[in-house]
Amino acid sequence: MSERKVRVRFAPSPTGALHIGGVRTALYNYLFARQHGGELIFRIEDTDSNRFVPGAEEYILESFKWLGIHFDEGVSFGGEHGPYRQSERREIYKKYVQVLLDSGKAYIAFDTPEELDAKRAEIANFQYDASTRGMMRNSLTLPKEKVDALIAEGKQYVVRFKIEPNEDVHVNDLIRGEVVINSSILDDKVLYKSADELPTYHLANIVDDHLMEVSHVIRGEEWLPSAPLHVLLYRAFGWEDTMPQFAHLPLLLKPEGNGKLSKRDGDRLGFPVFPLEWHDPKTGEISSGYRESGYLPEAVINFLALLGWNPGNDQEVMSMDELINLFDLHRCSKSGAKFDYKKGIWFNHQYIQQKPNEEIAKLFVPVLKSHGVEAPFDKVVTVVGMMKDRVSFIRELWDVAGFFFVAPTEYDEKTVKKRWKEDSAKCMAELAEVLAGIDDFSIEGQEKVVMDWIAEKGYHTGNIMNAFRLTLVGEGKGPHMFDISWVLGKEETLARMKRAIEVLK
Numbered sequence: 001m002s003e004r005k006v007r008v009r010f011a012p013s014p015t016g017a018l019h020i021g022g023v024r025t026a027l028y029n030y031l032f033a034r035q036h037g038g039e040l041i042f043r044i045e046d047t048d049s050n051r052f053v054p055g056a057e058e059y060i061l062e063s064f065k066w067l068g069i070h071f072d073e074g075v076s077f078g079g080e081h082g083p084y085r086q087s088e089r090r091e092i093y094k095k096y097v098q099v100l101l102d103s104g105k106a107y108i109a110f111d112t113p114e115e116l117d118a119k120r121a122e123i124a125n126f127q128y129d130a131s132t133r134g135m136m137r138n139s140l141t142l143p144k145e146k147v148d149a150l151i152a153e154g155k156q157y158v159v160r161f162k163i164e165p166n167e168d169v170h171v172n173d174l175i176r177g178e179v180v181i182n183s184s185i186l187d188d189k190v191l192y193k194s195a196d197e198l199p200t201y202h203l204a205n206i207v208d209d210h211l212m213e214v215s216h217v218i219r220g221e222e223w224l225p226s227a228p229l230h231v232l233l234y235r236a237f238g239w240e241d242t243m244p245q246f247a248h249l250p251l252l253l254k255p256e257g258n259g260k261l262s263k264r265d266g267d268r269l270g271f272p273v274f275p276l277e278w279h280d281p282k283t284g285e286i287s288s289g290y291r292e293s294g295y296l297p298e299a300v301i302n303f304l305a306l307l308g309w310n311p312g313n314d315q316e317v318m319s320m321d322e323l324i325n326l327f328d329l330h331r332c333s334k335s336g337a338k339f340d341y342k343k344g345i346w347f348n349h350q351y352i353q354q355k356p357n358e359e360i361a362k363l364f365v366p367v368l369k370s371h372g373v374e375a376p377f378d379k380v381v382t383v384v385g386m387m388k389d390r391v392s393f394i395r396e397l398w399d400v401a402g403f404f405f406v407a408p409t410e411y412d413e414k415t416v417k418k419r420w421k422e423d424s425a426k427c428m429a430e431l432a433e434v435l436a437g438i439d440d441f442s443i444e445g446q447e448k449v450v451m452d453w454i455a456e457k458g459y460h461t462g463n464i465m466n467a468f469r470l471t472l473v474g475e476g477k478g479p480h481m482f483d484i485s486w487v488l489g490k491e492e493t494l495a496r497m498k499r500a501i502e503v504l505k
């Protein structure tokens, strides 16, 4: 077989926020497309108008923009295979439904919901298939004139796929290997509904993958049960030769216990399951997102890439380019991937360390603003460099480094009890004088003079430093003392000391 151009697609239904599992599906499609110099299509599968949620499409697009996943074609990107929104492709689907009707691979069915319910009540485990279609109201049982008359009258109908029973259907999956099921377990799936003149997911999905020349269908495991039906549809159209290769990705599992990851797990354990914050337009409910929770997009990508795939060694931190190089569908696992959200936090920490301080500082500036602080950018960069190894989120920089920007107004009681001695006020007053006399207020400059002074006076270094820290920070935390006083500068350092001496005496 000649090598086909790699064309893959991400095809969400705009029914709400994009689940993190969907983000991983899109990511794997993206990595696969880039690695093979192929194309990634963004298609909107909105044939189920009942489930349409306004804003969902925009939300999905914004999510990928934030994450750095780019599409080559599709809704909002253009391309030669459009339109890419299924609700705008009605005429195309009608034509293909007719092809199946004309070749006898599909038929028209008039059974009303009530009639179907009655049959279900009458026959245990009723399924509309080869064994039952002969007793239903459809174009196989009614005379042609009757069928035409019903349609002319405007009676609602559906078109069903006529599945031949007792046939083994083989699905070759790049991850799961060969999956075989017998066609008798399938029902005659509805492919089209006259009520809204729209196809169902199955027909639209197959027709579009064919017309858009999709080479590989990489999607979540939940679609594996549909794959045999899809194989049969390709065959019914005579498109076997260009049928895409399937790859069904493993499920994302709960962080603890069994079963598939749900939004409730996120709510319970405190992690987002959506890329961006989502405001549900129907319920008004707000769900947290990775972006708003302070994750860096690179960290989210890296974290998701390893949920169901690994590079074959213990390398964990990988840039998008490295992932594109290393990704391999054959290394995707069949079994579900535990959603270890703590690993996501670990990745965020790693990326904060890896990124230039200037970049992290830019993200810290709005946090400072929210606390009413405007500081020179240089100072923010310096503080970030000193403190970022202590945090996993940018906002946590405020907790560990806020004192660099706001002088303490209170002094932690416990620390005072432990660290502020009888002679501390006197020693600090002396130290302030020593510091005031230093011209070179660099870290080394201060250290040399202060250490000499301590030695000369015979003071206890620990006692001096602990009291000094209390005056500048207000508690017992923080980096190296002279790092702090250097960042604060002489004037601010002396002012803080003066105030602490007054308050603590």
Ligand code: GLU
Pocket: 011, 012, 013, 045, 205, 217, 218, 219, 223
């Ligand atoms: N519209 C389907 C979804 O929402 C797409 C499934 C597929 O990729 O075939 O996930």
